[in-house]
Amino acid sequence: MILTTSFCSRLFRSTLLPLTACAALMVGGGAVAARHGQAPTQKQGAAPPSDQSGSPSALTEDQIIAIVNGQILTQRDVEDRARLFAVSTGLPLTPEIMARMRSQLINQLIDERLKMQEILGRHINVEPEQIAEAIHTIEARNGMPENALRNRLKADGISLTTLIDQLRVQIGWMQVLREDLGVRSRVTPLQITQREQALQNEAGRPQYFISEIFIPVIDPRHDETELSFVKTIITQLRNGAPFPIVAAQFSQDQSALQGGSRGWMQEDNIEPEVLSVIRKMPENAISNPIKVPGGYAIVTVHARRTIGKQMGTLLSMRQAFFPFSSALNPAEPTDQQKLSLQKALHASQTIKSCNEMESLNTSLGNTRPSNPGLQVMERLAPQMRQVVEKIPTGHVSRPLVAPDGIALIMVCSREERNLAQQTPGQIADQLMNERVEQASQQLQRSLRRHAIIKLRPAAKTVLSHG
Numbered sequence: 001m002i003l004t005t006s007f008c009s010r011l012f013r014s015t016l017l018p019l020t021a022c023a024a025l026m027v028g029g030g031a032v033a034a035r036h037g038q039a040p041t042q043k044q045g046a047a048p049p050s051d052q053s054g055s056p057s058a059l060t061e062d063q064i065i066a067i068v069n070g071q072i073l074t075q076r077d078v079e080d081r082a083r084l085f086a087v088s089t090g091l092p093l094t095p096e097i098m099a100r101m102r103s104q105l106i107n108q109l110i111d112e113r114l115k116m117q118e119i120l121g122r123h124i125n126v127e128p129e130q131i132a133e134a135i136h137t138i139e140a141r142n143g144m145p146e147n148a149l150r151n152r153l154k155a156d157g158i159s160l161t162t163l164i165d166q167l168r169v170q171i172g173w174m175q176v177l178r179e180d181l182g183v184r185s186r187v188t189p190l191q192i193t194q195r196e197q198a199l200q201n202e203a204g205r206p207q208y209f210i211s212e213i214f215i216p217v218i219d220p221r222h223d224e225t226e227l228s229f230v231k232t233i234i235t236q237l238r239n240g241a242p243f244p245i246v247a248a249q250f251s252q253d254q255s256a257l258q259g260g261s262r263g264w265m266q267e268d269n270i271e272p273e274v275l276s277v278i279r280k281m282p283e284n285a286i287s288n289p290i291k292v293p294g295g296y297a298i299v300t301v302h303a304r305r306t307i308g309k310q311m312g313t314l315l316s317m318r319q320a321f322f323p324f325s326s327a328l329n330p331a332e333p334t335d336q337q338k339l340s341l342q343k344a345l346h347a348s349q350t351i352k353s354c355n356e357m358e359s360l361n362t363s364l365g366n367t368r369p370s371n372p373g374l375q376v377m378e379r380l381a382p383q384m385r386q387v388v389e390k391i392p393t394g395h396v397s398r399p400l401v402a403p404d405g406i407a408l409i410m411v412c413s414r415e416e417r418n419l420a421q422q423t424p425g426q427i428a429d430q431l432m433n434e435r436v437e438q439a440s441q442q443l444q445r446s447l448r449r450h451a452i453i454k455l456r457p458a459a460k461t462v463l464s465h466g
Contacts, residue, residue: 065106067454068113078105080162085249087156097232104229107218108250112169114447119172122179126172134167138248145323145367166249170256177254177439184435187428195427202266202307208278209303210270211243211260214253216295216444223296230289230296237286243300252295252444254437263430266307274299294441303379313377315388316412318357320347321368323405344399344406351396354412367405377414 066073082098082105119126139149153160178185215230217223233250237243244259255262267275271292278301281287290297322340333341351357361370380388388411391397397409 064456066110066456068110069117069452071113071117073106073109073113077109078102080158081105081109081166081249083156083158084153084162084166085246087152087158097236101229101232103225104215104250108252110453111252111444111448112166114451115169115173115176115444118176118443118447119169122176124172124175124179126168126175130171131164131167134171135163138245140369170248173440174254174436177436177443180439180443181435185432187431189424191431192424192427195431196424199266199307199427202268205267205307207264207266207305207307208270208301209264209305210262210274210278211247211300211302212253212255212262212274213243213247213251213260213298214255214292214295215250215298216252218448226296227289230298234286234288234298237298237300243286254433254440262433263426264305265430269434271297273297311416312379314415314417315375315377316354316415317372317375317388318354318361318370318410318412319368319372320351320357320361320364320370320408321405322364322407323367324403328401328403340406341399341401344408348396348399348408351408351410352394354410357396357408357410360408368407 063075064072065075065078082101085101135149136146139146149163150160153163213233215226215233217226233246237246244261247260248256250256251260253260270278273290273292274297277287277290278299281299281301283301283303285300287297287299290299322344324334324340325336326334328337347360351360358370361368377385377388387397387400388409391409391411393411393414395411397407400407400409
């Protein structure tokens with residue numbers, strides 16, 4: 001479920017505190033006016049009671065919503081998925097939002113039942129290690145420490161099974177598609193060369209780094225339910241819900257496993273309906289609903305470039321993170337927080353190499369990954385770019401204080417590079433993604449056509465009022 005995220009969010013979840021917070025840590029007192037840029041955290045995840053959720057009728061959690069090829073889908077399944085969405089995005093799930101989401105959640109869970117039946121029918125086994133790695137990827141790409149998502153779900157009373165079931169379907173479905181593709185799942189050197197030549201012929205034309213959420217429409221003659229749901233998701237995204245997590249939860253495109261990321265795409269490979277929108281969109285904006293064949297798309301553009309040439313500064317960096325045992329109150333830092341700052345100041349003056357920085361981070365428990373991966377200077381969040389630009393190569397930053405700890409950043413190397421040149425590996429991934437997505441849509445339509453789906457009266461009422 002991965003998507004390119006800002007370096008700032010990969011370093012730590014919270015906005016950096018002003019330097020006056022460092023002073024407060026050092027002197028241990030005084031009122032400091034520090035705006036964190038975040039609203040106070042409140043406990044999310046408790047879905048509203050069924051009879052207050054906007055549903056046309058009160059539903060008990062164990063009530064059967066639908067029977068999919070003999071397998072039941074209950075109201076509890078729907079509510080658990082809604083709670084998972086609320087917790088993972090950090091946004092409250094109001095009765096009004098839940099009412100608009102419920103019909104789409106039912107349809108999504110029906111599709112997941114069909115996919116899981118196909119996975120089991122082919123005797124495909126998703127190993128626990130694959131699911132654990134997927135959870136780790138979600139946490140890493142959203143700046144969470146290890147086990148943070150698991151602990152958050154537990155704290156909000158949500159079974160980890162809800163997340164595991166969704167990941168098992170996504171991973172298993174990818175294996176189904178690879179089986180179906182057979183020899184077409186291998187990209188040959190000739191095919192890579194042909195795509196490279198095509199890119200050379202398009203030199204000078206624009207490319208877009210985009211992410212997308214795709215919501216399918218069951219009946220094109222009546223798409224009011226899906227459109228209402230898409231508008232709800234757009235509102236949540238514009239209110240701050242993380243695009244990668246929302247895509248992973250709701251997108252029915254295979255890019256959901258990458259957090260909706262479709263990577264760099266040239267205009268010829270983008271749907272005309274989407275292209276006309278992204279040409280005009282500001283970067284990092286969230287589009288309005290875009291009607292595309294088969295459903296609706298929500299798109300965001302991360303960056304633009306010209307095929308053939310885009311010079312940029314490629315950064316190799318390392319970080320060390322000093323975690324706080326409790327959230328920082330800048331006016332009243334704890335003894336542990338003051339000591340952490342003293343240690344960070346000492347390290348910033350004595351660390352001389354990236355290897356030393358990695359060793360330091362290991363000694364601190366690897367709360368944040370030491371290596372955030374190669375970063376492009378021009379794509380960093382403005383606040384982080386201002387910090388990194390001032391760090392000479394081979395030197396360490398000043399301590400960067402956040403509510404949950406202190407980070408040190410070291411720039412290991414800077415390299416000017418033509419970022420528009422795609423590697424053979426990137427081209428192979430793009431070709432494979434195109435094939436997988438086409439196969440997925442075809443197989444999903446086939447499963448729906450041949451399925452026996454019995455909707456109970458409660459579900460019919462919800463879907464007709466969605």
